[in-house]
Amino acid sequence: MLGRMLLTASRSDRLRDFVATAPVTRPVVDRFVAGEGLPDALAAVRDLTDAGLDVTIDHLGEDITDPAQAEANRDAYLALLAAAAPLGAGPRVEVSVKLSAFGQALGPDGHELALANVRPVCAAAAKAGTTVTLDMEDHTTVDSTLAILDELRKDYPGTGAVLQSYLFRTEEDCRRLAVEGSRVRLVKGAYREPASVAHQDRREVDLAYVRCLKILMAGGGHPMVATHDPRLIAITLDLALRNERVPGSYEFQMLYGIREPEQRRLAEAGEQVRVYVPFGTDWYGYFTRRLAERPANVAFFLRSFLPA
Ligand code: FAD
Numbered sequence: 622m623l624g625r626m627l628l629t630a631s632r633s634d635r636l637r638d639f640v641a642t643a644p645v646t647r648p649v650v651d652r653f654v655a656g657e658g659l660p661d662a663l664a665a666v667r668d669l670t671d672a673g674l675d676v677t678i679d680h681l682g683e684d685i686t687d688p689a690q691a692e693a694n695r696d697a698y699l700a701l702l703a704a705a706a707p708l709g710a711g712p713r714v715e716v717s718v719k720l721s722a723f724g725q726a727l728g729p730d731g732h733e734l735a736l737a738n739v740r741p742v743c744a745a746a747a748k749a750g751t752t753v754t755l756d757m758e759d760h761t762t763v764d765s766t767l768a769i770l771d772e773l774r775k776d777y778p779g780t781g782a783v784l785q786s787y788l789f790r791t792e793e794d795c796r797r798l799a800v801e802g803s804r805v806r807l808v809k810g811a812y813r814e815p816a817s818v819a820h821q822d823r824r825e826v827d828l829a830y831v832r833c834l835k836i837l838m839a840g841g842g843h844p845m846v847a848t849h850d851p852r853l854i855a856i857t858l859d860l861a862l863r864n865e866r867v868p869g870s871y872e873f874q875m876l877y878g879i880r881e882p883e884q885r886r887l888a889e890a891g892e893q894v895r896v897y898v899p900f901g902t903d904w905y906g907y908f909t910r911r912l913a914e915r916p917a918n919v920a921f922f923l924r925s926f927l928p929a
Pocket of ligand 1 (some may be wrong): 635755756757758784785806808809810811812845848849850851874875876880896897910911912914915918
């Protein structure tokens with residue numbers, strides 16, 4: 622219930638203004654976001670890669686309202702890739718993009734606009750020896766995002782995409798994408814979706830995740846198992862054995878600031894672990910989705926408004 626209210630709040634401009642300007646918000650946001658500027662992000666990346674973890678960097682932004690913002694977001698990714706290149710980490714440092722930040726929702730031309738804006742980012746990533754993963758947003762964007770993925774993979778075959786186990790359609794999408802060279806990041810799903818398209822019960826979402834995982838781990842692609850759920854991590858390790866997959870032929874992914882000891886434990890055990898590192902000023906939507914995932918986070922956030 623609280624989670625659903627927060628997911629609705631994640632799209633409220635009035636709440637965004639209130640939360641973003643409240644002075645007490647910052648320390649709570651810092652738990653999930655690696656800072657507002659590129660130097661902050663690069664410092665976090667350096668710490669993580671030094672600790673044996675791989676990263677995917679997200680320049681925060683979504684749901685933009687005019688094409689100039691889409692171009693600014695594209696340019697921010699080009700600057701990010703140029704700045705990350707001297708770290709020399711190649712595929713250990715990749716980027717994640719939200720196509721709504723590249724213009725996908727801007728009317729009938731949004732699809733083409735997003736494709737045109739993301740293409741140079743894929744080209745710059747390829748030049749830096751790394752890849753781009755397309756985040757998945759609400760269910761209305763899935764067809765467009767997967768069509769853009771198909772287009773991009775013709776020139777940049779390492780481009781990956783996210784699939785969300787809560788959507789009824791996802792098992793079918795996994796079957797289509799479990800092929801040689803493909804990179805699929807499997808998540809449970811973080812948006813408020815109607816019962817007509819998505820499982821509402823957490824147990825059903827988890828069971829669907831396992832069905833999707835089985836398809837991806839048995840297939841020819843590179844599964845990116847993005848979850849903090851200990852049961853799903855254990856099932857992945859079991860499926861890796863059954864499918865004779867070695868670490869690196871699949872990877873675990875977790876979010877910056879969440880279950881950090883587990884990130885390090887898996888990496889020390891020889892698993893490939895990639896941390897999703899968000900940075901930038903437009904953190905409100907990302908932040909409220911993290912609150913919605915866990916009631917304890919809301920309590921932590923609300924406590925910060927109380928006098929010390
Ligand atoms: P849960 O059952 O939610 O959590 C399992 C355990 O993990 C919890 O008990 C808790 O210990 C810990 N945990 C989980 N979330 C939190 C939190 N916010 N704060 C503190 N502890 C927590 N969703 C999309 O819809 N589209 C995307 O493109 C997308 N990209 C993602 C990329 C990565 C790398 C990851 C890890 C997640 C992404 N997500 C995305 C979010 C995802 O859909 C889930 O909402 C999120 O991962 C929580 O689900 P879970 O699998 O960790 O399981």
